[in-house]
Amino acid sequence: MTMAMMQHAYDVYENRCPTRLVLDRLADKWAVLILDRLDEGPVRFNHIRRDIKGISQKVLSQTLKKLERDGLVSRAVFATVPVTVEYALTPLGRTLTETVSALAHWAERNMDAVLAAQRAYDEASPA
Structure with missing residues (x-):
C-alpha cells in the first residue's frame, strides 16, 4: 500500500469505492464544461445553455442537479x-x-496533436 493510499479512507482502484461515482461525474464532458464556466461567477441557467453549445436543456438540468447533489454547485432562486x-x-x-480548467483547455491546446496521432494510427492500422 502506498503512502497516498494510507492517508485516505477511500481507494479509487477498488471497484466498489464510492469515489468511482465522483470520478464518473467529473469525467463527463458536460460536467467539466459547466464547472469551468461557473469559475467566472454565478450564472443563470439559460446563460449556461447559450455558452455551452450543443448541450440540451434536459442534459444541462440533469448535470446541474447531479453537481448540486455532489456539493460542487449551488442553486439560488430569486x-x-x-x-x-x-x-x-x-x-x-x-x-x-x-x-x-487545465483539463478543458488542455484539449484545446493539444487537439491538433491528437488529430495527427489519430490519422497516423488509422493509416498504420489495417481496416
Missing part, C-alpha cells in the same frame, strides 16, 4: 417574474477549478 435561478460553484466546487 423571486422575480419570471423566477430567476443562478448556479455557482460551492467552496468544494472551487477546489476543482484549476483541475477542470
Whole structure:
C-alpha cells in the first residue's frame, strides 16, 4: 500500500469505492464544461445553455442537479417574474477549478496533436 493510499479512507482502484461515482461525474464532458464556466461567477441557467453549445436543456438540468447533489454547485432562486435561478460553484466546487480548467483547455491546446496521432494510427492500422 502506498503512502497516498494510507492517508485516505477511500481507494479509487477498488471497484466498489464510492469515489468511482465522483470520478464518473467529473469525467463527463458536460460536467467539466459547466464547472469551468461557473469559475467566472454565478450564472443563470439559460446563460449556461447559450455558452455551452450543443448541450440540451434536459442534459444541462440533469448535470446541474447531479453537481448540486455532489456539493460542487449551488442553486439560488430569486423571486422575480419570471423566477430567476443562478448556479455557482460551492467552496468544494472551487477546489476543482484549476483541475477542470487545465483539463478543458488542455484539449484545446493539444487537439491538433491528437488529430495527427489519430490519422497516423488509422493509416498504420489495417481496416
